[in-house]
Amino acid sequence: xxxxxxxxxxxxxxxxxxxxxxxxxxxxxxxxxxxxxxxxxxxxxxxxxxxxxxxxxxxxxxxxxxxxxxxxxxxxxxxxxxxxxxxxxxxxxxxxxxxxxxxxxxxxxxxxxxxxxxxxxxxxxxxxxxxxxxxxxxxxxxxxxxxxxxxxxxxxxxxxxxxxxxxxxxxxxxxxxxxxxxxxxxxxxxxxxxxxxxxxxxxxxxxxxxxxxxxxxxxxxxxxxxxxxxxxxxxxxxxxxxxxxxxxxxxxxxxx
Numbered sequence: 737x738x739x740x741x742x743x744x745x746x747x748x749x750x751x752x753x754x755x756x757x758x759x760x761x762x763x764x765x766x767x768x769x770x771x772x773x774x775x776x777x778x779x780x781x782x783x784x785x786x787x788x789x790x791x792x793x794x795x796x797x798x799x800x801x802x803x804x805x806x807x808x809x810x811x812x813x814x815x816x817x818x819x820x821x822x823x824x825x826x827x828x829x830x831x832x833x834x835x836x837x838x839x840x841x842x843x844x845x846x847x848x849x850x851x852x853x854x855x856x857x858x859x860x861x862x863x864x865x866x867x868x869x870x871x872x873x874x875x876x877x878x879x880x881x882x883x884x885x886x887x888x889x890x891x892x893x894x895x896x897x898x899x900x901x902x903x904x905x906x907x908x909x910x911x912x913x914x915x916x917x918x919x920x921x922x923x924x925x926x927x928x929x930x931x932x933x934x935x936x937x938x939x940x941x942x943x944x945x946x947x948x949x950x951x952x953x954x955x956x957x958x959x960x961x962x963x964x965x966x967x968x969x970x971x972x973x974x975x976x977x978x979x980x981x982x983x984x985x986x987x988x989x990x991x992x
Contacts, residue, residue, distance in 0.1 A: 744770065744855060747880070751856040754879035759805055765861040769874065771854055778851040779811035779874060780925060781888065782818045786848040789885045792878045803864040808875035809886060811852060814926040815894070815917070815933070816942065816959070817872035818849075826911065829896045846895030846973075850888035851921070852876060872929075891921040897972055902943075912943040916972055928956050937969040938962065 738746075751768055758766075771777040781790070792807040812818045819825060825847075858875040860868050867873070878884050898914035917938045919925055924934040943958035 744772065747855045750880040754877065762803065762806060765863045766858050768856055769859050770856050774813060776813055778853050779813060779857065779876065780815055780818050781809070781811050781850050781852060782822055782847040782894065783850065784844070784847060786850045786888055786890050789887055790852060791885045792876060801866050803860065806875065806877065808858070808877050809852065811874050811876055812872045813874070814872060814928050815849065816928045820867065820871040821873050825896055826899060829899055846893055848890050849892035849894060850890045852886045852888050891925065892917065892919045895973065910943060912941060915940045915942060916969055918969060927961060928959060931956060931959060931961060933961065934963065937964045937966055939964055
């Protein structure tokens with residue numbers, strides 16, 4: 737039977753062979769990382785609705801300046817990294833969650849949080865993805881039989897309850913997000929590189945300095961987190977759901 741180290745060694749050889757087949761742009765601006773050095777054997781991803789499996793492909797919502805040759809699943813080691821990388825939460829919040837929005841973009845007011853186990857991943861430089869340094873974006877790619885698809889595990893939910901803007905002379909307004917987070921993973925997850933969320937319920941207040949409309953996963957002085965009880969979490973979730981379709985007999989917040 738192969739030892740864990742032998743498995744990791746073979747896996748590394750597989751992804752190194754994959755890298756050797758990529759363009760010079762990719763080889764010069766991406767590095768291979770492993771779960772052991774990151775001290776985390778999974779990456780995080782947020783979605784309006786978690787799919788059964790993820791298959792590496794070119795992201796449909798990628799910016800025009802991003803690499804368009806590598807099929808991948810975009811992930812991050814921290815939850816705030818996923819939030820920054822997703823980049824559309826502010827727009828989703830402004831659209832609301834009335835029935836037309838639910839029908840058009842399947843947005844029910846919040847996001848599933850899932851984990852995707854991995855052994856090796858690709859870390860792109862800002863030359864490949866302009867905000868990768870701020871979000872900590874990584875790529876899960878198809879480099880052997882085991883990585884043709886990645887099976888996620890849902891470990892929580894989050895929703896934005898409030899967005900505030902601080903006006904500043906000579907600069908763009910600074911947005912502040914109030915985010916409610918439910919974590920079901922026993923060991924908890926990282927909100928940011930040094931802020932850990934335990935299993936349970938939390939309110940995070942996240943203030944972003946605008947840099948191409950994103951903030952940094954390392955701007956932890958602008959983050960605050962308070963642990964709350966389930967009753968408080970459900971109360972705000974229920975209040976947000978009151979704005980959803982009144983034609984539904986079952987409250988929308990119970991559906992995600």
